[in-house]
Amino acid sequence: MGKKAKLPTGLYRRGEVFWLRWTPVPEGAQVRQSLGTSVLVEAIQEAERIKRTDGPVMRAEAGECSAEIDRYVAYGLAAGLAGATMESRRYVLKGFVEELGALTPRHIGALGCERWFAARMEKHAHTAVSYLNQVRWWFAWLMERGVVVRDPTAGIKVPKLKMRHRKVFLLPAEARRLIDECPEDDRDLKFALYCGLHAGMRKLEIIEARPEWFDLEAGLIHVQATPTFEPKGRDNRTIPMTEEFKGWMLKEFPPRAPFVLHPEVGHGKYRYRYDFRKAFEGLVGRCGLECTFHDLRRTFASLLVSKGVSIFKVAKWLGDTLKVVQDTYGHLIPQDDEINASWSR
Template identity: 55%
Template sequence: MKGLFKRRSTWWVRFTPVPGSPQMRIALGTDNESDAIIKAREIIARAETQVREEMESCETEIAGYISSKRRDGLSESTLSSRRYILRSVANFIGAASPRHMTSAGIRKWFESRKAINPHTAVAYLYVVHLWFKWMIERGKIATDVTTSVKVPKLVMRQRRNFLTQAEARLLLDECHNEGLKFAIYCGLHAGLRKLEIIEARPGWFDMEAGLLHVQATPTFQPKDRDNRTIPLTEEFRTWLSAYGLRKPFMLEPNIVKGSYRYRYDFRKAFDSLAKRCGFDWLTFHDLRRTFASLHVSRGTSVYKVARWLGDGVDVVEQHYGHLIPQDHEINGAWETSSRHQKTAR
């Protein structure tokens, strides 16, 4: 039998369970060749099954997918979110590998997510679909079980998307947690995204020049990989002088790694504050929208707002263009006509 050899008085077997796996050497505990062959075949069969399942485990395939998408240029925040979603569905179903994921399991997982938030459930299902599509393209699985899920037709969410200046002031005044207040200032006065705030470093803040530079760090890549600079408002700058520049992170510097996608998450504290202020509808991302809407409605150029947000001008115009103040040039065509009529009379 190939791989069978004798060392002193005991038979051993040497084999590679599956291509690409490490070679194994196992003592068979017998000096009888016939018994050794029987034992060797049993051991090899068990090892092949075990190693194949380990190599194709959900965690291994998720890691491979994430690595592939990182090479494709997806941002670390997007990759972190996808990793969390894929791990959550694998854990919910309890599948050892993607091959053990069934249509029934996926549907049960989807229904549990839908009961919490239908829009989130649909978004999560799409991420799982992309993962299965990636594995099918590489011949790792044969079918996409996510296609068995009947996706509901969702009604567009009706939600107020930003605060008035008075409401924004109330939110700041009612916040007595300095870490959370730092986050709120970053959202309302600088338009920063949640991950940007959590990953903010002291080197981003030039207090002397009054500038905030959103920059790449060893743990963070700005969206679209573009660094940007935002002027600090006088109010935020004054508050920061008392708060101080903290290392290595501006927010909760002692927390290096969280259990979720973020290093640190202030969602519960923020939701509690918003509810206390009477803003049950408010999400933290609405603070970024508030920053943009207040600026556009007061005449700040769309170009500047887009540059501060790190978004395209067309995106800002699409979402906030209706807030641009009344343009008195609308009267220009008629003013000339009126003067001409008066002269003619």
């Protein structure tokens, strides 16, 4: 008796009729469909038709782009990348696919990517290149898994950008002006300014801050993981409060729950559940300054180092490595008079 012919992958018999067993959405649920025929050749043809025509529709209905982004973030976390890093990538990628109107990675074409990149370049060239790199990392991961066969951004030429010559920290008088000129009725913005300038906190940390982080009696801020937030590097840290910051909170801004800033606002589809960017930019403009909110964190560190506070302490308060702080702020260490030792008489 001859050997029974092996059926193509995914095909099987149930009674007299052939069926197809397949997974239209990568890592999604398995689907079983009747091919409606007992003839093998016809079954093979029908299976190919289903995969060719029904597959893209089913993947689109499953919102494959969103699902693939979620899988990518989960992969990065499992590989040991920081939660803040992966959430930042999720934010960039979701904005990317939403702007292109793509439901699946296969719907993303080179022309759409070029237009997206050009639009970013018009606003901020360095940010555009950073976003493009993040999109390319995602496509490299998709290609490794066989979800796409090519990277539609591969043809985009990245221009050589000049080094950014911008002020990365404020002078003491400029920092003071921001706090003093903050509108009295915008205590939320003033709280954010104090967190940045007096505690070196990151924007996301400020927005996610919980009341239990602030021990006003001891004068300490404990930045720690919560159900909606994970510190960068996955390290909780404690920052001593300045007398000014502590006094202002005791008098003007007792911590609220569940979030210190706008507790009534929950999480949505964006990275920040609440964003004070417009209020901050308006204040900066009125003060005649040019800075980003992250520059307040740099100001916190630079002022401390320039006053002789140890690099080790500043690194602990920032939640950065000693090397990062040394490389970034080491040139601000006060003048060392020992430079004159070899020429003294």
